[in-house]
Amino acid sequence: MELMEAIRARRSIRRFLEKPVEEEKILAVLDSGRLAPSARNMQDWRFIVVRDQATRQKLAVAAKDQQFVAQAPVVIAACGTSNYIMTCGQPTYAIDVTIALDHMTLAAASLGLGTCWIGAFYEDQAKKILGVPDDVRIVALMPLGYPAEEPLPRPRKVIGDIMAWEHW
């Protein structure tokens, strides 16, 4: 699938088929994250791929009982391992991991897979479930699987409302 087509086709998917995701497709999705840019090219990230049903169920509970997290055959926990703050004041870990994850959502869409960004989760609980060290942050959870729904596009602001030429 061509890039703009994947950008337009991607939706947040919250219902998944029981069909497992082929390992080569999981690795292709992760590879698109691996190729993402990162501050100083540090690549301070680690992606935990969870297929175990019991662990997915625990993560769903940590995600405020969003049960579709457990229903997806794969959940990726996207972790940032740096505490570097850039000159602009932004922490690199959240930005780097987010860019990589966005690559992954688009790669997944191009492979016919669905994803949903999960920000509503208790990080301390998720870290305990996955054995993530104290100094590492989990930026997001991302269920991945074959979609069992075809949601309509969610509304977006028009371009004139979100941009300006030359000045604020």
Ligand SMILES: Cc1cc2nc3c(=O)[nH]c(=O)nc-3n(C[C@H](O)[C@H](O)[C@H](O)COP(=O)(O)O)c2cc1C
């Ligand atoms: C940072 C972030 C956090 C989100 N957290 C959740 C979440 O916890 N649960 C959920 O169902 N959707 C979550 N979403 C998905 C958004 O609701 C969704 O992207 C938005 O409604 C637009 O829909 P679309 O992705 O289908 O275009 C999150 C999205 C982002 C970018």
